[in-house]
Amino acid sequence: MQSTVLKSFGEYELRRCLPHQVSQVIDINMRTLPEHYSDEFYYDLLENFPEGFIIAVKGERVVGYVINRTEFGFSNVKGFSLTKKGHVVSVAILEEHRRKGLGRLLMEEALKAMVEKGCKEAFLEVRATNTAAVSLYEAMDFKTMDTLRHYYRDGEDARLMVKELD
Numbered sequence: 001m002q003s004t005v006l007k008s009f010g011e012y013e014l015r016r017c018l019p020h021q022v023s024q025v026i027d028i029n030m031r032t033l034p035e036h037y038s039d040e041f042y043y044d045l046l047e048n049f050p051e052g053f054i055i056a057v058k059g060e061r062v063v064g065y066v067i068n069r070t071e072f073g074f075s076n077v078k079g080f081s082l083t084k085k086g087h088v089v090s091v092a093i094l095e096e097h098r099r100k101g102l103g104r105l106l107m108e109e110a111l112k113a114m115v116e117k118g119c120k121e122a123f124l125e126v127r128a129t130n131t132a133a134v135s136l137y138e139a140m141d142f143k144t145m146d147t148l149r150h151y152y153r154d155g156e157d158a159r160l161m162v163k164e165l166d
């Protein structure tokens, strides 16, 4: 079964992820990031916000992903008002497919899905030393709102980055 194609981009396509493709997403996460999650966590994200679980594929091979969830809570930009927010949980592209625009396209589709779900802002945490990711988010107008001290298990700080959505 083929999933919905969101965008074609040269030899790549962005598609909504299907359950049988989640194992490839987990594999990319294991290879590219130090933050890992239980298999159940991925399937929960897919069930709860399937529009925000997006993969980049080349043929049938998954080469990148972005996974998101929606949350209701205090705004990260507007003081003590309550708001619906999109949380970018993780995004990664296999090394040999980087710097081709896929990370940005995945993020753009994720933000679109958040807007369609009624989110007013998007936020994410990123390692302070992850220059590639920080550059990508800054290029997309995410602003650093806070430093989360010792956020990661190894003690590294995170930047809390936020973007208002229209």
Ligand SMILES: CC(C)(COP(=O)(O)OP(=O)(O)OC[C@H]1O[C@@H](n2cnc3c(N)ncnc32)[C@H](O)[C@@H]1OP(=O)(O)O)[C@@H](O)C(=O)NCCC(=O)NCCS
Pocket: 032, 033, 090, 091, 092, 093, 094, 097, 098, 099, 100, 101, 102, 103, 104, 105, 125, 126, 127, 130, 131, 132, 133, 135, 136, 137, 139
């Ligand atoms: C961060 C990541 C997803 C970016 O994916 P990508 O497909 O290579 O990014 P793109 O090609 O869409 O880049 C878009 C823009 O982001 C910035 N950028 C991306 N990678 C960069 C790098 N290594 N150094 C500096 N800027 C970078 C640039 O502004 C780039 O635009 P440009 O290529 O026109 O200069 C990728 O590096 C990755 O998978 N890293 C490992 C996993 C990770 O750290 N995920 C983020 C966790 S919070």
